[in-house]
Amino acid sequence: MSDRALRSIVVVGGGTAGWMAAAVLSRFLPPPQTSITLVESEDIGTVGVGEATVPLIRHFNALLGFDERQFVAETHGTFKLGIEFVGWGRPGAVHFHGFGDFGEPIDGVSPHHHWLRLRQLGDLEPIDDWSFPYAAARRGRFAANDDDLFSAPYRYAFHFDAALYARKLRTYAEQAGVKRIEGRIVDVALSGDTGFIQSVTTSGGVEVSGDFFVDCSGFQGLLIEQALKTGYVDWSHWLPADRAVVVPTSLAGPPNPFTRSTALEAGWQWRIPLQHREGNGYVYSSRFTSDERARDVLLANLCGQPLAEPRVLRFTTGHRRKFWNRNCLAVGLAAGFMEPLESTSIQLIQTAIARLIEFLPDRTFDPAIAAEYNRVTANEFARIRDFLIAHYHPSQREEPLWDYCRGMAIPDSLAHKLEVWQACGRVPLLSEESHQEPSWVAVLLGNGLIPRRHDPIVDRLSPEQLTALMQRRRAAIAEAADAMPLHQYYIDRNCRMPT
Known part of the structure; x- marks a missing residue:
């Protein structure tokens, strides 16, 4: 030493x-x-x-030697394949940010470019149909993807x-x-x-x-x-939500293998299923609603029965x-x-x-060490900030909060990303990005931000070839997801919480 x-x-x-x-x-x-x-x-x-977590938590637990199934049981946890966004781009719309991509590149080109061309040809099915995590999540199915039978390219995290x-x-x-x-x-x-x-x-x-x-x-x-x-x-001028009202509830059915985020008049509501209860909260801006109104909205949108009095958290x-x-x-x-x-x-x-x-x-x-730590960490925070703003800024919801977010000046780093995306369907990634291109694709397309053109290499395929190729991919994803066990069944067999 x-x-x-x-x-x-x-x-x-x-x-x-x-x-x-x-x-x-x-x-x-x-x-x-x-x-x-x-x-x-x-x-x-x-x-x-x-x-609710992201897949990185699995590496942390592995570092400490935690057995995954034992960890899920002890924390009364469930599995998470991604986040379902309800009503974000516009009321009634639904899209999914899954922990995985949209399949292998085709001729070196990311598959969302093929989806963009398919859309031009009249196929209006959402990009989610080419996401394996979404296919499993919408069916309420889950299996650890290190099993031989379920080796599809997806990742998962936990609710606990x-x-x-x-x-x-x-x-x-x-x-x-x-x-x-x-x-x-x-x-x-x-x-x-x-x-x-x-x-x-x-x-x-x-x-x-x-x-x-x-x-x-x-x-x-x-x-x-x-x-x-x-x-x-x-950063409240870019992300004006500054409060959350939270309450646990009883289970309202088998737990979904995903987090649900529902856009509301002054923010959004989360629903996180555990084995013994659900976590619920309404994140909102006090500039656009009151604490009392937020509490009433949350209670009106619960699926289970409240297990405690709602409480308000304040943050900047x-x-x-x-x-x-x-x-x-x-x-x-x-x-x-x-x-x-x-x-x-x-x-x-x-x-x-x-x-x-x-x-x-x-x-x-040595001050150089702290300075470098601070530089890298500040970049990490800024990249997450931009990703969060990108959920709000493109929305076509017509309510005061959403009007504000749509009309506000956004950070230069995000403005550059969106400009390149709209020009050619590519996402320029910067240092310390937490979210890679498939995540940006899911959120931007899900919020209705369609690029003006796709990669021209995709045009080498005839319309018939492209349609047949993409249909095969979609069918293979659906077939693999159908073969997985139900999420509740997987938990019951492998990691049920102690009784």
């Missing part, structure tokens, strides 16, 4: 972010070589709505109870040597020379010192903002001006907030932790 290596790391805050950080740190910096302490208070509740996941992570971390201290932080001591954090003190009088601090304290940002005064980049979309400031790294909601439209909250926790391991400092804290 180097004389300059970190000797002690303090994680402030538990929940999903805190215990994910503690678990991975204990995996790569095993105690007692490095002392890892997590400070949290049971009196402070968690947001508790981050129950975030509190149960945090509990599982805590067990892992504590068994690895992480020390947990109960208590609310009441004081943060800074060095008079460097401004670095020296220690935190709990309401019980326990002082915890450290070389490096990971702030997982949620929206309040106890360390990164309240102590270090880092500042915040506000954006991120800290620095994610890493001095000897403090903000992770999770302490770092920033992106509305959960594409289930990126836990993804951003995961990538933040992975990036910390990649740029792990020593006690000299």
Whole structure:
């Protein structure tokens, strides 16, 4: 161990972010070589709505050695093949963002170009018909695609109870040597020379010192903002939703293997199925509706029976001006907030932790390391921001929120993407993109943004050849999806929650 290596790391805050950080740190910096302490208070509740994920979570769980079926059972989870968007492009419209592409390229050309030409020939079936995740999702079917029988090119993620996941992570971390201290932080001591954090003190009088601090304290940002005064980049002019009313409900039927997002008058509603309940929420802009109206709209659109009183969460979309400031790294909601439209909250926790391991400092804290971390992370947030705006901006819904989003000036990076897309049906990808071309294709076409032309190489096929080829692809996808077991059956056979 180097004389300059970190000797002690303090994680402030538990929940999903805190215990994910503690678990991975204990995996790569095993105690007692490095002392890892997590400070949290049971009196402070968690947001508790981050129950939908993206496929990257499977890599995180594999890193920690979690058995997938056991993990799903213990967290009362279900499987997720993508997101169904209802009413986004216009009222009544439905499209699907699946975790997979639209099939192999044909003559080196992405298949959505062939779909564009097919559309010109009069076939108006949605692009979703060439998505295997959609074919399985609409049939309510699922199987892990590492089974020999189901080896189609698709990925999947999970819906799960975030509190149960945090509990599982805590067990892992504590068994690895992480020390947990109960208590609310009441004081943060800074060095008079460097401004670095020296220690935190709990309401019980326990002082915890450290070389490096990971702030997982949620929206309040106890360390990164309240102590270090880092500042915040506000994106609410581009993403005006600033509140969510949330409520759990009873199950209203077998769980779907997808998240549903339904556009409403001042935002959108999510529906996330677990094995024992459903998570529901209405993300909205307080500029275009009231809390009371939002609550009433959510309750009127529930499928199951409410299991608790609805509660309102307030947030500002954006991120800290620095994610890493001095000897403090903000992770999770302490770092920033992106509305959960594409289930990126836990993804951003995961990538933040992975990036910390990649740029792990020593006690000299070379500022070049933090600067590079901040540059890359800011790019990641900006790419997700653009992807979220692209759900709102093209919409033809005629309500005040949607009129605002359609008419607003958008970031230059997104304007460039849309300009190239409309000119030739291609998506220029930038550094630190979370969503690759098939995801953009699903969202842009689903919202009715049709390019002016397709790749001219597609025209080498005669109309008859193209139609026959695409019909064969569509039929093969449907046949493979029909062969899969029902989602509920797969859960019952492989990963049923404990009774």
